Amino acid sequence: MTDAFIDIPGVRNFRDAGGIGALRRGVLYRSGSFHDLTEEGARRLKALGLRTVLDLRSPFELEVWPDLRHGLDHETLNLPTLPANREDVDRPWPEDQASLYPFMAGTAGPSLVAVVRHLAAPGTLPAVVHCAVGKDRTGLTIAVLQSLLGASEEEITTDYLRSNVGLGLDKGPQPYVDETGAERTSRPISAALLDSALSWITGRHGSVPDYLRAHGVTDEELTALHANLSG
Incomplete structure (x- = not known):
């Protein structure tokens, strides 16, 4: 693993999203969910000064796998990347990984604007953005934020692909059980x-x-985001 990864027991794929473009280190992290967070993991998050958790999962995922706190007092906001109901969208629901990404781009606008607004507000940092394992929904969200902070396409892609290492997907597809209890396969990202x-x-x-x-973001909010996150 690279030095971007931080060992937080009970949290998968936790790493600093900064150090590229103008995004400074120590203010924005990315990871999988906190539903297996240990007490030692909570102590390490407290040492990072964590103030905000932006959870991109669905309300049903939160019900099945709620984040653990172990006394941490950060603010948590649920900002789902994907619609809760298939009936809420006017496009075909993705059937595979390849169709997921354009679909996310088409549905994530409100979530991304909410993320920008929260990170642009005073007193919200350091923050972590997470979904289930920090790979797809988190990958797109962090890529958008890094782009806004002037990171190059190569830098953004390199950071995005680190999730393969962080999740053991560099060794190939991995089995997992989803929030409904169904057995599925997690595949490497590209x-x-x-x-x-x-x-x-x-x-x-x-x-x-x-x-x-x-989707409603203002230039003032984009300017505030840059001021908050840049080095």
Whole structure:
């Protein structure tokens, strides 16, 4: 693993999202969920000064696998990347990993704007963004934030692909049980997956900032985000 990874017992794939573009280290982390967080893990999160957890999972996932705190007093916000109900979207529900990424780009706008607004507010940092394992939903969200902070496509992709190492997917697909109890297979991520989501965004909106503006973010909020997160 690289020095971006931080050992937080009970939390998978925890690492610093900073150190690229203008995004400084020690203010924005990314990970899997906290539902297996240990007391030692909580002590290490407290030592990081964690103030905010932005949880991208569905309400049902939160019900099945609630994050543990062990006395931590950070604020937690549920900002789902994906719609709670298939009936809420006017596009085909993704059937595989390849179709998931453009789908996320098409549905994540409100979640991403909420993430930007919270991270732009005073007193919210350090913060962690997480989903179930910190790979897909977190991958897109962090890529958008890193892009806003001036990271290059190569830097963003390199960080995104670290989830393969953080989850053992560099050794190949891994079995897991989802929130419904069904046995599934977690597959490695690739640069092409992230590119398909970002290309969807730029193809329809021209740029990441314009995509967010289309969902209601203001230039003042984007400026505040940069001021809060930049070195």
